[in-house]
Amino acid sequence: MSISKMATGVALALLLAAAGLAHDPSKHKGRATKGEVVSVAGDRLELRTAAGLKAVTLNEKTKYERGDQIAAKADLKAGEQVTVFGTTLATGELVAREVLLEGARKAGSQKSGVRSQKGKS
Numbered sequence: 001m002s003i004s005k006m007a008t009g010v011a012l013a014l015l016l017a018a019a020g021l022a023h024d025p026s027k028h029k030g031r032a033t034k035g036e037v038v039s040v041a042g043d044r045l046e047l048r049t050a051a052g053l054k055a056v057t058l059n060e061k062t063k064y065e066r067g068d069q070i071a072a073k074a075d076l077k078a079g080e081q082v083t084v085f086g087t088t089l090a091t092g093e094l095v096a097r098e099v100l101l102e103g104a105r106k107a108g109s110q111k112s113g114v115r116s117q118k119g120k121s
């Protein structure tokens with residue numbers, strides 16, 4: 001194997017590793033809407049915020065993150081605490097650009113619930 005082939009392989013590996021990580025949290029701009037997931041149905045997420053129920057629209061551009069890891073829409077579950085960054089339409093509806101899941105490292109402060117370990121790797 002030539003040196004340049006190896007270098008290409010290393011660069012590719014680094015690229016792949018980086019792809020699994022979310023970007024710098026400081027890149028989150030705009031108003032954050034925090035709340036608890038009430039339900040997820042199709043492209044609609046219903047959130048219970050301090051100000052009441054809020055409809056959030058998800059689309060193919062919405063990104064999901066948990067800590068510094070990329071998450072998926074499938075990770076959105078009722079009861080999950082999330083922070084949504086997005087655009088609020090005139091209708092009051094929030095179109096999510098990013099959904100940050102916050103269930104990662106909570107040490108037993110929650111009421112005893114189902115402990116779901118996601119073992120897929």
Ligand SMILES: [Zn+2]
Pocket residue numbers: 022023024025027028063065098
């Ligand atoms: Zn982000």
